[in-house]
Amino acid sequence: MKEFGAAIIGCGSIFTKHAEAIATLKGVKLLAVVDTDANKAAEAAREYGCQAFTDYNEILNRQDIDVVHLCTPHYLHAEMAIDLLNAGKHVLTEKPIAMNLPSAWRMLEAAERNKGQLGVVFQNRYNEPSVRMKETIESGILGSLICMKGIVTWNRNDAYYTNSGWRGKWETEGGGVLINQTIHTLDLLQWFGGDIASVQGSVTTDVLSDVIEVEDTAHAVIVFRNNVRALFYGTNAYLVNSPVELELVFEQGTLLLRRNCLYLFKEGKETLLFEPFTTITNSKSYWGTGHNRLIEDFYEHVKSDRDFWINGTEGIKALQLVMDIYNSSSTR
Numbered sequence: 001m002k003e004f005g006a007a008i009i010g011c012g013s014i015f016t017k018h019a020e021a022i023a024t025l026k027g028v029k030l031l032a033v034v035d036t037d038a039n040k041a042a043e044a045a046r047e048y049g050c051q052a053f054t055d056y057n058e059i060l061n062r063q064d065i066d067v068v069h070l071c072t073p074h075y076l077h078a079e080m081a082i083d084l085l086n087a088g089k090h091v092l093t094e095k096p097i098a099m100n101l102p103s104a105w106r107m108l109e110a111a112e113r114n115k116g117q118l119g120v121v122f123q124n125r126y127n128e129p130s131v132r133m134k135e136t137i138e139s140g141i142l143g144s145l146i147c148m149k150g151i152v153t154w155n156r157n158d159a160y161y162t163n164s165g166w167r168g169k170w171e172t173e174g175g176g177v178l179i180n181q182t183i184h185t186l187d188l189l190q191w192f193g194g195d196i197a198s199v200q201g202s203v204t205t206d207v208l209s210d211v212i213e214v215e216d217t218a219h220a221v222i223v224f225r226n227n228v229r230a231l232f233y234g235t236n237a238y239l240v241n242s243p244v245e246l247e248l249v250f251e252q253g254t255l256l257l258r259r260n261c262l263y264l265f266k267e268g269k270e271t272l273l274f275e276p277f278t279t280i281t282n283s284k285s286y287w288g289t290g291h292n293r294l295i296e297d298f299y300e301h302v303k304s305d306r307d308f309w310i311n312g313t314e315g316i317k318a319l320q321l322v323m324d325i326y327n328s329s330s331t332r
Ligand SMILES: NC(=O)c1ccc[n+]([C@@H]2O[C@H](COP(=O)([O-])OP(=O)(O)OC[C@H]3O[C@@H](n4cnc5c(N)ncnc54)[C@H](O)[C@@H]3O)[C@@H](O)[C@H]2O)c1
Pocket: 009, 010, 011, 012, 013, 014, 015, 034, 035, 036, 037, 040, 054, 055, 056, 070, 071, 072, 073, 074, 076, 094, 095, 096, 121, 123, 164, 180, 287, 288
């Protein structure tokens, strides 16, 4: 059986999730890591027993590298993905797919033209509560979905921004809490709700205005074509990282994700449907758990030449929603 060669570009905070996931896969070998910071690249290469590079152009012509993971700042996703797809690689990019819609459309075009896979990391879709929520909507077991609520109250302090050259700036991050942190929850809301009819929203910088030029807080009302209404609130200005809260109200019951446990409220009774195996102290440990499953699934699709389901077309939907909230906020 063919062994698939992998490379990861960007050896920063999310790098380990990808490297560890690859290490668990049969028939996949991490061959190269790339980072403009030579020390980071060398350290990662030492740890995972592969080659280190400081320029991704050096891996473009490597015939033994089939799949490249993009773990780089937002402003680099489009340029790198297009070059890699044009070089015949499959690309799995971290979210957001890109910093703006025209760049994302160019990525989709490159994937289609080169018949390459372009996967986007929305790992929260693999979380058990997310899967159960989606199944409940599709099965109709609780009747139709009526409305939803998504709440993200996290903390990103001054150092998170000042220690990074790219976060907190429109030019390199492309936005703040919306495009970076809450895009996962917005992705789930749009995945659950379907096609969107209208978005009303606003963004502000409540606490970090001396540190960042982008927003730290946002809210929105999203109305779907099926008349489902979603309320969304997200902020990086809380003092801790609280677990994400999601509520889905159906005709015959309510599903509630609170402190990473999923509850069903029906006919006056509360039932615990799911609780995580490990004690989870904050939301950060939770957002990581889907990476392994998503990465394994991506490779299963690449190996069997099937289209990965969170592809460019799917990955762009959350970015569209983010942009709709920015547009609504600026044109209110
Ligand atoms: N899915 C998730 O839950 C999740 C969580 C965290 C981060 N992310 C995403 O992962 C991506 C990276 O975020 P991060 O927090 O790891 O950032 P980071 O700043 O910690 O790491 C980025 C790395 O990219 C390197 N880099 C910069 N320019 C480069 C270039 N031209 N070539 C090669 N390497 C280059 C930097 O030196 C750095 O090591 C972002 O898209 C972010 O939104 C996703």
